[in-house]
Amino acid sequence: MSEAYETDGNAAALDPQAVETLKELIGDDPEIIRDMVDAFVEDVPDRLAEMTRGLADGDAELVRRAAHTLKGNCLTFGALAFADACRELEETAKVGVLDDAGPIAAEIERTWAAARPAIEALATGASS
């Protein structure tokens, strides 16, 4: 399971197929793409805060839900390493054992930091 988030080299890049699918869904209008990217970039810190709060309070359900939502959105934007880390945390939280979750949460923060520039670049059209 742990190899899932040892994809350091890829963490900064977005899956081109996922980006293509996203554009097929919402169209090529730069304004709409910017809306989507802004919404995601605004939303991630809220989910990360929920995750941190859940870990601190031992609230496995809150952690699971935050990781689940993050995972889905990461896949939409093609941030696969970020998504893998979220999936790992979701599965850990689903079993209700949060003792080992610290390093996974740190990996989520790290992969988000790595993927964020590429996601923000979508909004300016730099990566298309």
Place this chain on the structure above:
Amino acid sequence: MSSGSAPGAVLVVDDDRINRLLLTRSLEADGHEVATAENGRVALELLEGNLPDVILLDILMPELDGFAVLDQVKGDPRLRDIPVIMISALDELDSVVRCIEAGAEDYLPKPFNPTLLRARINAGLMKRRLGQVERERVRDVFARFLPETVVDEVMRDTNGEPRLGGVRLVGTVLFSDLRGFTTFAEKTPPDVVVDVLNHYFSEMSDAILDNGGTLLGFLGDGILAVFGAPIASDDHADRALTTARQMLYERLPRFNAWARSELGDDADFRMGIGVCSGPFMSGNVGSARRLEYTAIGDPVNTAARLQDLTKELGCPVLVSDSTRELLQGGESGLEFVEDHDVRGKKERVMLWTLGLTTR
């Protein structure tokens, strides 16, 4: 972008703002009208207003989750025909199966695939439209003999089936006959006979349906109608008398005026009406190929006999005492005629008629 079929109204229910945005943009690009709800509670509030053609429903949500929303939608006659497509992550297949067993139409896996999204939405819209066509067909069947105001209630009660189960209710039966028509028909060309009869039936059917009556049928030149069935009501006797009054004193003169303009000055038709209240059974009877809504019981027979008695007693309308006793309104305008032996009744029946001048 072309959707491949006519656009519709879609309700997107998902607690994830990104998903809501993504689905809204994508569906709007295909021309659909999109409403969104961030949880199940908000979704149910929205469903109290205009109905969507398809619901896209996330499973895991705060406040009220997708399972609960699905249960409420499928348990509500007003909502249950709306196709519901579950939104789910690929690892939630157990939940998807549970939802499909509970009545969900299909599911849409996350992350969304544009081709799959379009296919699911179009299939949902198609199902919704076929359902609406079928509903209209059933509605037409009921609207032929039920007043407009009752049709929706009956549609709810029968769950969209074009068949009314038997019920026993206290209501009022009205039986009418067009006097002299048989003689007229014998010496008149058939096309004119049919034209005159159709004109007469249109006038009288409107009087019955406008007053909330249920039209059971035309028998030769006779009309059988009931008030207070298939949906029970308290004022069936009052509405039957109002109808009788309108038939005799508004509709018949208007029909005669039309008949004179078509057939000449000596066209002058008369009517006899019998009205009787009491318990009777009503429901759809017949075979699978021919189905009629009918009423069976003593008031039906008595109303027919009272109609017949109008000739003998020289009143255009005869109303049984049972109808007078059930009147809810104040001044009925009824005038006593006499106690009469009515065939099939053990006791004499007090008979009343409608005065021309009152009400």
